[in-house]
Amino acid sequence: MKIAVIGAGISGLVCAKHLVAGGQEVTVLEKSRSLGGRCATRKFGEHIVDTGAQYFTLRDPVLRKEIGSVAGAQLKTISLPILISGKMGEVYRESEERFYIGNGNNRLGAMLSDGLEIRKEVEVGVVTPVGKEWEVAGDRYDVIVCSAPWPQSAKILGGSQEGVGYEPNLTALLEYSGGWSGAVYAQIDPSGEDPLSWVACENAKVGRVADGSTVYVVQASVKYSRENLEKKPEEWVADLQSRFEKAYGVDATKRGRVMSHRWRYARREKSTGYPVDLPKGVYLCGDSQVDSRLESVWRSGKETAEKILGSKA
Numbered sequence: 014m015k016i017a018v019i020g021a022g023i024s025g026l027v028c029a030k031h032l033v034a035g036g037q038e039v040t041v042l043e044k045s046r047s048l049g050g051r052c053a054t055r056k057f058g059e060h061i062v063d064t065g066a067q068y069f070t071l072r073d074p075v076l077r078k079e080i081g082s083v084a085g086a087q088l089k090t091i092s093l094p095i096l097i098s099g100k101m102g103e104v105y106r107e108s109e110e111r112f113y114i115g116n117g118n119n120r121l122g123a124m125l126s127d128g129l130e131i132r133k134e135v136e137v138g139v140v141t142p143v144g145k146e147w148e149v150a151g152d153r154y155d156v157i158v159c160s161a162p163w164p165q166s167a168k169i170l171g172g173s174q175e176g177v178g179y180e181p182n183l184t185a186l187l188e189y190s191g192g193w194s195g196a197v198y199a200q201i202d203p204s205g206e207d208p209l210s211w212v213a214c215e216n217a218k219v220g221r222v223a224d225g226s227t228v229y230v231v232q233a234s235v236k237y238s239r240e241n242l243e244k245k246p247e248e249w250v251a252d253l254q255s256r257f258e259k260a261y262g263v264d265a266t267k268r269g270r271v272m273s274h275r276w277r278y279a280r281r282e283k284s285t286g287y288p289v290d291l292p293k294g295v296y297l298c299g300d301s302q303v304d305s306r307l308e309s310v311w312r313s314g315k316e317t318a319e320k321i322l323g324s325k326a
Contacts, residue, residue: 014037014038014155014156014321015037015038015040015153015154015155015156016029016032016037016038016039016040016154016155016156016157016158016321017039017040017041017042017147017149017150017152017154017156017157017158018032018039018040018041018042018157018158018160019042019137019149019157019158019159019160019161019166019169020041020042020043020044020050020159020160020161020165020299021041021042021043021048021049021050021122021126021131021133021160022049022050022051022052022122022160022161022299022310023049023050023051023052023121023122023125023299023307023310023311023314024050024160024298024299024300024310024311024313024314024317025041025050025158025160025161025298025299025314026041026048026049026122026125026126026129026314027125027298027310027311027314027315027318028158028160028298028313028314028315028317028318029041029129029158029314029318030125030128030129030314030318031314031315031318031319031322032318032321032322033128033129035318035322037321037322039129039130040130040131040132040152040154041126041129041130041131041132042132042135042137042149042150043131043132043133043134043135044134044135044136044137045133045134046133046134047119047122048119048122048123048125048126048131049065049118049119049120049121049122049123049125050065050122050299051065051066051276051279051280051305052065052066052069052114052118052119052121052122052307053065053066053118053119053274054117054118054119054120055186055272055274057186057188057228057270057272058188058223058226058269058270059223059226060188060215060221060222060223060226060228061116061117061220061221062186062215062221062228062230062272063113063117063118063119063215063218063230064184064186064230064272064274065118065119065274065276066118066307067113067199067211067213067230067232068091068111068112068113069111069112069113069118069306069307069308070109070110070111070112070306070307070308071110071112071308072308073308073312076308076311076312079311080121080311083121083124083125084114084120084121084124086115087114087115087116087120087124088112088114088115089112089113089114089115089218089219090110090111090112090113091111091112091113091198091217091218093195093196093197093198093217094107094197094198095111095197095198095199095200095201096197096199096200096201097200097201097202097203098200098201098202098207098209099202099207105201105203111198113218115218115219115220116220132150135150136150137149137150137169138150138169139168139169139170139171140157140169140170140171140295142292145294146294147294147295155294156294156295156296156321157294157295157296158295158296158297158298158317158321159295159296159297159298159301160297160298160299160314161299161301162179162278162281162299162300162301163176163177163179163288163297163300163301164177164179164278165278166288166297166301167288170291170292170295172288176288177281177282177288177301178281178282179277179278179279179280179281179282180235180238180279180280180281180282181235181238181239181242181275181276181277181278181279182232182233182235182238182275182276182279182280183232183233183237183238183241183242183249183253183273183274183275183276184230184231184232184233184273184274184275184276185230185231185232185233185249185250185253185254185257185271185272185273186228186229186230186231186270186271186272186273186274187228187229187230187231187254187257187268187269187271188226188227188228188268188269188270188271189226189227189228189229189263189264189267189268189269190225190226190227190267190269191225191226191227191264191267192225192227193214193216193222193227195216195217197214198213198214198217199211199212199213199214199217200212200213202234205234205235205236206234207234208233208234208236208237208253208256209231209233209234209253209256209257209260210232210233210234210235210237211230211231211232212229212230212231212232212257212261213229213230214227214228214229214230215228215229215230216228226269229257231253231254231257233249233253237249238279242275242277246273246275247273249273250271250273254268254271279305280300280304280305281300281301281303281304281305283304288301288302296317296320296321297317298310298313298314298316298317299313299314300313
């Protein structure tokens with residue numbers, strides 16, 4: 014079969030990898046220049062900082078082995094605790110193991126792309142049925158797989174965008190001169206009430222931050238992100254930085270670089286529906302079908318590939 018996988022996030026790349034291993038001809042189409050989707054990493058001055066998924070879990074031993082075989086020695090653990098904001102040192106999910114990719118979480122996408130045909134910076138419009146085939150970006154395919162968030166996939170497929178909700182997220186990267194205490198990795202507000210929903214120190218990831226600097230990743234709550242999503246980035250970054258310095262007692266005179274990132278579809282909302290009634294030859298994978306955790310979307314990509322291969326057995 015000739016198959017197009019739309020989107021080079023983790024689920025799309027895993028799906029493509031399994032399809033190729035199953036003997037299929039696969040082309041991955043990605044609208045941006047980067048791979049890995051929400052496993053996003055940016056060069057921030059002299060530092061390497063994850064702007065998307067901050068870490069991931071590997072609760073499933075099968076997936077842990079698979080991801081370990083792909084990432085090799087770059088699969089690292091964060092041993093420092095995450096504290097719950099306002100809970101006087103209470104640790105968030107104390108027994109949970111947390112992982113990251115040493116040279117940037119986006120490198121997981123690059124590792125998965127090895128051996129795949131990937132066309133970057135390809136904006137896929139509406140796919141068109143032509144007999145038993147599908148026309149996608151000027152070429153024809155027997156099967157298409159959409160791995161993008163459902164609002165984007167729905168637009169491509171010409172379906173309704175309703176039913177699957179997503180939470181936005183505003184992320185600020187903040188650099189300060191001076192050392193780091195090294196006692197805590199992050200603080201989280203699970204309630205969603207505090208605009209500072211997540212505050213993490215990237216120094217906890219070995220080799221990420223240049224000596225003499227401390228870099229924080231501040232992610233806003235869903236409520237704050239929705240209220241400020243369409244504002245100019247400099248407005249909400251300045252506000253988040255001011256709130257952060259006040260809440261954490263950070264000296265504003267030690268400020269360095271700042272950077273912003275806006276995620277319109279940061280993660281799938283809980284308790285929302287699932288797309289149904291897909292045309293024959295069209296499949297979905299990723300968090301239009303499952304939650305947005307790396308383990309879930311990885312498994313989704315694998316299971317979608319198995320479904321396609323099984324349909325032609």
